[in-house]
Amino acid sequence: MEAAHIALDETLRDDGTSDPERMMIGRNTLDHLGDALKTLPPVARDAFLLVRVEGLSHRDAAERLGIETKAVSRHVERSLARLAATLLDSGR
Numbered sequence: 001m002e003a004a005h006i007a008l009d010e011t012l013r014d015d016g017t018s019d020p021e022r023m024m025i026g027r028n029t030l031d032h033l034g035d036a037l038k039t040l041p042p043v044a045r046d047a048f049l050l051v052r053v054e055g056l057s058h059r060d061a062a063e064r065l066g067i068e069t070k071a072v073s074r075h076v077e078r079s080l081a082r083l084a085a086t087l088l089d090s091g092r
Contacts, residue, residue: 029087036086040079043067047075048083 037045043065050061051072058076062069 032087032090033083036083039086040082044075044079047072048079051076052080 037048040048046065047061047067050056050064051058056064058069058072062072065072
């Protein structure tokens with residue numbers, strides 16, 4: 001992941017530390033996302049986290065989980081849809 005890092009000009013970077021409301025909204029969104037992740041079936045959650053958070057390929061995630069690559073793709077796709085719907089329902 002370090003090789004993919006792109007440095008931003010400090011004047012362009014907005015880390016949100018100057019806006020308490022934005023920080024609170026971000027924390028609430030993360031809380032909702034965490035709650036939504038808990039509602040996913042364990043294999044779907046693991047597939048989603050391996051691919052979208054840890055950056056594994058679908059093939060590598062499938063090997064790690066002991067399932068087919070297509071199954072990983074379906075789990076990630078369905079998880080994304082479910083998480084998006086949950087966040088939209090929560091107003092975030």
